[in-house]
Structures are given as structure tokens and as C-alpha cells.
Amino acid sequence: QVQLKQSGPGLVQPSQSLSITCTVSGFSLTNYGVHWVRQSPGKGLEWLGVIWSGGSSDYNAAFISRLSISKDNSKSQVFFKMNSLQADDTAIYFCARSLYYGYFDYWGRGTILTVSS
Amino acid sequence: DVVMTQIPLSLPVSLGDQVSISCRSSQSLVHSNGNTYLHWYLQKPGQSPKLLIYKLSNRFSGVPDRFSGSGSGTDFTLEISRVETEDLGVYFCSQSAHVPPTFGGGTKLEIK
Numbered sequence: 001q002v003q004l005k006q007s008g009p010g011l012v013q014p015s016q017s018l019s020i021t022c023t024v025s026g027f028s029l030t031n032y033g034v035h036w037v038r039q040s041p042g043k044g045l046e047w048l049g050v051i052w053s054g055g056s057s058d059y060n061a062a063f064i065s066r067l068s069i070s071k072d073n074s075k076s077q078v079f080f081k082m083n084s085l086q087a088d089d090t091a092i093y094f095c096a097r098s099l100y101y102g103y104f105d106y107w108g109r110g111t112i113l114t115v116s117s
Numbered sequence: 118d119v120v121m122t123q124i125p126l127s128l129p130v131s132l133g134d135q136v137s138i139s140c141r142s143s144q145s146l147v148h149s150n151g152n153t154y155l156h157w158y159l160q161k162p163g164q165s166p167k168l169l170i171y172k173l174s175n176r177f178s179g180v181p182d183r184f185s186g187s188g189s190g191t192d193f194t195l196e197i198s199r200v201e202t203e204d205l206g207v208y209f210c211s212q213s214a215h216v217p218p219t220f221g222g223g224t225k226l227e228i229k
Contacts, residue, residue, distance in 0.1 A: 035218075045166070045209060045220035060217045094165055101213045103156040105177065107165035 002026035004034075004095050004108035011114050012085050020111050022078040022095035029053065029071055032097050034078045035104060036069065040091035050098075051078055085115045119144050119212050123221035129229040134200045138224045140193045140210035147190060147214070154214035157186055157195045160223075161206040169208075170195065200226070 008020035022034060036048040049059040051069045059067050066083040078095060093111045096104035120143040130136050146155045153173040158166035168177045170186035173193070183198040197204055205228065210221040 044222050045211075047218045047220075058216070096165075098213075101216060101218060102154070103168055103171040103177075103211075103213065104158075104166070105168050105171070107167070110165050 002097065002106045004097065004106060006093075006095055006108040006111045008080075008093075008111045008113075010112055011116065013117050014086055014115055016085055017081060017083045018085055018089070018093075018113060020080040020093055020095075022080065022108055024076045024078070024097070027097065029073045029076060029078065032099060034069075034071070035096045035098055036080050037094045037096055037104070037107075038091040039094070039110075040088075042088070043091075046091075048080075048082075048093075087115050089113065090115045118217060119146075119215045119219050121210055121212060121219050121221035123208075123210060123224050125224060126222070127225045127227065129227055130200050131229050132200055132202065136197050136200055136226070138195045138208050138210075138226075140188075140195070140221050142191045142193075142212055144215060145190050146193075146212050153189070154212055155186070155188065155193050156211045156213065157184075158209045158211060159204070159206050160209065166209060197226075 003025045005023045033050050033052045035050040039045050049069050051057045051071050057069045068081045071078045094107050096107040098104050122141045124139045146153050155173050157170040160166040169180050174186045185196045187194050207223040207225045209223050
């Protein structure tokens with residue numbers, strides 16, 4: 001069955017970076033895009049970016065300067081990296097699957113991130 | 118960015134009730150291909166959002182037929198015909214007709 005499993009740290013200091021790996025199973029990254037969405041009490045659900053099946057990426061303009069998404073098809077892994085973290089980046093970060101800019105039909109369980117010194 | 122506005126923020130219900138959740142977008146969600154890219158998700162505490170309805174009115178695999186989606190242009194509705202305990206949680210509408218995809222603030226369905 002389709003699964004997206006996330007791994008990454010729960011606590012990061014201000015100005016440092018966040019790296020999360022989303023390992024997928026039950027489908028191929030060559031057929032689907034993987035998006036990143038975060039959720040915080042203050043801002044709700046925010047779309048951050050996507051890596052498409054062909055390998056190109058699109059980013060939310062608000063995060064483009066400090067966000068990078070890449071993947072390794074052979075390992076079924078998607079890599080998310082966000083730099084220069086501040087306290088308001090504290091949120092739950094999700095990876096999710098979709099075709100094109102469609103609906104997100106399967107989601108990872110989320111990575112709870114706290115940015116604090 | 119397209120702003121998605123949900124009404125109400127909280128919806129107290131009794132089991133067996135029929136309920137409606139509204140969602141309004143700041144721009145039309147009708148794509149040039151004729152599809153309406155409005156989707157509904159349910160998030161339960163401690164879980165990730167789960168897809169319920171995609172492209173306005175299509176139930177995702179395994180979603181009971183007591184859930185239905187409707188609307189047009191900028192005004193949309195999710196209806197639950199007979200609320201069950203497993204339906205409790207926060208409902209989000211979302212659009213993907215415009216980039217970036219955006220989400221409503223959520224409607225919390227809870228027991229009265």
C-alpha cells in the first residue's frame with residue numbers, strides 16, 4: 001500500500017537548517033510528485049513546494065530563497081531542506097503525494113519541528 | 118495567493134445529524150479544462166489530513182457515501198448526511214487551481 005515515512009530532527013536552533021527525508025513505498029517517484037506542507041496554529045496549512053516526477057521543483061515564493069527539495073528515485077526518497085530557521089518556522093512538516101497540482105491523496109505522518117535555543 | 122475562507126470555525130453536532138460546511142475562494146477554481154480544483158480533507162487529532170473529496174465532488178477511495186461535495190465557481194459545500202463518531206475532527210477545504218495551492222482555516226466538527 002502507499003506509504004510516506006518521514007524522518008528528521010524535532011528540535012533545531014534559530015538560524016540553523018532543517019533536513020527531512022520522506023521515504024515512499026507503494027508507488028514510484030518517477031510517476032508522482034511529492035509536496036511539502038506545513039501546519040502551525042498561527043498560519044494553518046501552508047504549501048511549501050514540490051518535486052515533480054521528472055525531477056524539477058517548484059517552490060512557494062515566500063520560501064524560495066531558503067528551501068530546497070531533491071530526490072533519489074532509486075532509493076524512493078525525497079529530501080527537504082530549509083535554511084535560516086526562526087521561531088515562526090515551528091510547525092508540523094508533512095510530505096504528501098499528488099499528480100500534477102491536484103489533490104494530496106496520501107500524506108506522511110508529519111515531523112514536529114520546534115525552533116528554539 | 119487564493120484565500121480560502123471556511124464557515125463556521127466550529128460546528129457542534131449530534132450524532133445522526135445532517136451538516137454542511139461552507140468554503141469560499143477569493144478566485145474562481147474552475148480550470149481551463151473544465152474541472153473545479155476544490156478538495157476536502159479531514160484531520161483527526163494527532164494525524165495527518167486525509168483526503169475525502171477531490172475535484173469538487175469525487176469521493177476518494179474508501180470514503181463513505183454520506184459525504185458529498187458540491188458548489189461552483191467560488192462557493193463550495195461539504196455535506197455529511199448522518200454524522201458518526203468517526204467523522205469528528207477538523208475539515209479543511211483546499212484549492213489547486215492556482216499556484217500556490219492554499220487551504221482554508223478549518224472547521225472543527227465536535228459533539229454538542
